[in-house]
Amino acid sequence: MTKHAPTLTAALADAELLYSHAELESTIAHLGREIDAVLDGECAVFLTVMQGALIFAGQLALAIRTDLEFDYVHATRYRGETKGSELHWLREPGVSLEGRTVLLVDDILDEGHTLKAVRDDCLSRGARRVLVATLCTKRHDRLVEGIASDFNGVELPDRYVFGYGMDYHEQGRNLPAIYALK
Numbered sequence: 222m223t224k225h226a227p228t229l230t231a232a233l234a235d236a237e238l239l240y241s242h243a244e245l246e247s248t249i250a251h252l253g254r255e256i257d258a259v260l261d262g263e264c265a266v267f268l269t270v271m272q273g274a275l276i277f278a279g280q281l282a283l284a285i286r287t288d289l290e291f292d293y294v295h296a297t298r299y300r301g302e303t304k305g306s307e308l309h310w311l312r313e314p315g316v317s318l319e320g321r322t323v324l325l326v327d328d329i330l331d332e333g334h335t336l337k338a339v340r341d342d343c344l345s346r347g348a349r350r351v352l353v354a355t356l357c358t359k360r361h362d363r364l365v366e367g368i369a370s371d372f373n374g375v376e377l378p379d380r381y382v383f384g385y386g387m388d389y390h391e392q393g394r395n396l397p398a399i400y401a402l403k
């Protein structure tokens with residue numbers, strides 16, 4: 222949490238519940254079945270973009286029946302703020318992606334800078350294909366060209382959201398639902 226960050230309690234008091242825990246659990250179970258159908262038995266590299274994707278990734282992995290190899294990257298461009306800036310890489314992939322199918326897992330596709338950069342990095346490391354799985358996608362016209370989610374759970378209005386892995390000034394990541402600031 223940054224030194225003078227607004228409090229989570231104040232944010233929650235003035236936030237709207239968008240998706241409940243039960244809705245998200247059933248959405249993620251459905252995504253798992255879709256991903257199994259596309260993988261068709263192939264062991265993909267399940268590459269989590271830390272740290273917002275942590276909670277979604279854990280649940281999604283349990284919903285996928287195909288065996289997977291796990292790795293993670295840590296890339297951030299919001300750094301506890303509610304507006305993004307340049308992308309900072311804190312950890313690159315540890316396993317070889319050469320010739321592999323990568324299932325890139327993130328909590329949110331907003332403007333797309335993060336997933337585009339990580340997807341392009343996977344391809345430059347020789348990944349044969351990169352499939353993108355996101356818990357949520359924001360609806361607006363600021364999405365960068367050339368990135369989309371192959372498996373997306375829910376759609377969001379163009380407002381700052383938190384919960385289910387997503388932070389409000391580094392707070393609220395473990396809230397079991399998605400909220401939006403009004």
Ligand SMILES: O=P(O)(O)OC[C@H]1O[C@H](OP(=O)(O)OP(=O)(O)O)[C@H](O)[C@@H]1O
Nearest residue numbers: 271272273297298299331332333334335
């Ligand atoms: O589509 P974009 O506009 O690039 O935004 C999406 C990214 O923003 C969040 O990460 P953030 O930089 O907040 O770091 P975090 O995962 O540690 O919360 C989220 O986890 C995505 O990776």
Ligand SMILES: Nc1nc2[nH]cnc2c(=O)[nH]1
Nearest residue numbers: 331380381382383387388
């Ligand atoms: N917590 C959070 N992280 C984001 N990263 C990109 N958009 C958002 C958002 O609305 N909320």
